[in-house]
Amino acid sequence: MHLPSRPTTEPAQHHSGPLRDPSALIALGRRQHGAVSRAQLRGHGISRFTQRGRLARGLWVAHLGAIVVRPIANGTAIQDAYAIALQLPPGGAVSGVTALDLWRPHTDVGGDLPRLAIAPHSTRPHIQGVRVLRATEVLPDSVAWHRGIPLRTLGDALMDLFTVLSATRAKSLLDRALQLHWLDADTLHDLAPSRLGKGRTGSRTIRQLMSHASEGSHSEAERRTAALLRKSDLRGWIANYKHRAPTGRVIAELDFAWPRARVCLEIDGWAYHSDRRAFELDRARQNALAADGWMVLRATWTQVTCEPGALIANLRTTIARAARETPLLGKKRGDALAVSSRELAQRRATP
16 A cells, blocks of 8 residues: 655655755745755755855754754754655655644643654665654555645554653553543554564553553542452541532542541542643642542552552551541451441442
8 A cells, every 4th residue: 555645745845957046945945944855955956065064154954864944943843844754755754752743732741752753664764863663564544744744643653652662651651642632542452453463663562551551541440449448457438429518519529538537539540630621620629628628649540550558558647647536447347437327328329
């Protein structure tokens, strides 16, 4: 299968003959956000010797193997994409952090991510500052055109990054992508098969991420927390406890609550604070609980699955401090703290 033919505005398309008109070069630079290839410069009658001289005098700037002609601004994602695309063979595409920045601008994904590109396996392009991944087949639906630039789709750009990052960094990026709804567990599973297989770069990391995405949901984190609490010596907790105002209005539904001690544990799955509105609502809810005398503790998926001992110890200390006169701890189930009839009915209704 082949990629769709390049549009007439594709930046790698060169003029058929030498054009020495400076205004033509300036216009080309503006169309490509300042980035031009060395081959394009030669096509405008500018020799390698002249190119080196202008670079040495600071009139132009070398950037990702291309040349930025002034006074065009340097350092934007679209400029990076042009600089990379100009050096790609037919069938190649820009990927990695550059593609993310263009598909989802002004979004902080945390940390420094590498610039990537994808190219057919039969080619061996070298682009300064860019890691080029070679693929046996670059599927047409994995590439989309953006302002004349072939870009990996958002999901495929993420998958390319997953294959080259460490497992820890890849999980962090996946969590952020899930929070931002850039992909979900089903999409990850749909995109994964072509990247799996013996000897494939990053295949082990991809398998770990598939498991991580399936297990890291809020509901799964709650189930694991409930199992952890059942095995511990903590008593008196109620899952999905509805805290109500004196009028009966539900102020908040708490993941796990010790009502008599006014302590609750909230579980943050990977979808936690998926957007600004969710963040604001959560803070208002937590403030309302604090004003009503509740101590709110939070636990992440990593704490539930990898640091259960520390989580239980923190809970034990907090609950004991909050209920000094009526300890909630006991070595047997019969030592559990007595609760009100309403709380008992709520507990019985909890699956």
